Amino acid sequence: MNIALIAHDDKKDDLVRFVTAYLDIFKDHTLFATGTTGKRIMEATQLSVQRFQSGPLGGDQEIGALIAKKEMDMVIFFRDPLTAQPHEPDVTALVRLCDVYSIPLATNMGTAEVLIRGMKYGLMEWLEGNPGENNES
Numbered sequence: 001m002n003i004a005l006i007a008h009d010d011k012k013d014d015l016v017r018f019v020t021a022y023l024d025i026f027k028d029h030t031l032f033a034t035g036t037t038g039k040r041i042m043e044a045t046q047l048s049v050q051r052f053q054s055g056p057l058g059g060d061q062e063i064g065a066l067i068a069k070k071e072m073d074m075v076i077f078f079r080d081p082l083t084a085q086p087h088e089p090d091v092t093a094l095v096r097l098c099d100v101y102s103i104p105l106a107t108n109m110g111t112a113e114v115l116i117r118g119m120k121y122g123l124m125e126w127l128e129g130n131p132g133e134n135n136e137s
């Protein structure tokens with residue numbers, strides 16, 4: 001599966017810890033990330049991550065473009081609900097595209113745990129190879 005990993009600054013440590021805890025799962029998937037998040041993950045793990053621009057410089061939109069092209073299967077985006085982001089419209093657009101294409105999206109650790117455990121037990125099979133399939137028009 002193609003998985004996007006994104007975290008706002010105050011949540012980056014949490015995401016690095018999360019990815020490290022589930023390394024045995026993430027290593028079998030193709031990972032994408034916004035610039036700084038991807039750098040942090042690669043520094044902390046042996047994982048290869050395709051990095052885009054930093055979020056404020058367009059990284060969220062680049063990941064959104066992959067969703068629109070049906071090339072993304074899951075988004076794990078640890079948002080910081082307590083800090084205003086200069087690129088909030090980009091964040092909203094990314095979340096919206098996940099809804100448009102029915103892409104599983106975790107915006108916090110609790111939901112991410114459920115998604116990753118779901119993957120482990122094969123609950124995401126309906127998605128494989130068919131991102132956004134149910135929104136074909």
Ligand SMILES: O=C(CO)COP(=O)(O)O
Nearest residue numbers: 034035036037054055056
């Ligand atoms: O701002 C972000 C998401 O909106 C994340 O971007 P970075 O990973 O480059 O910090």
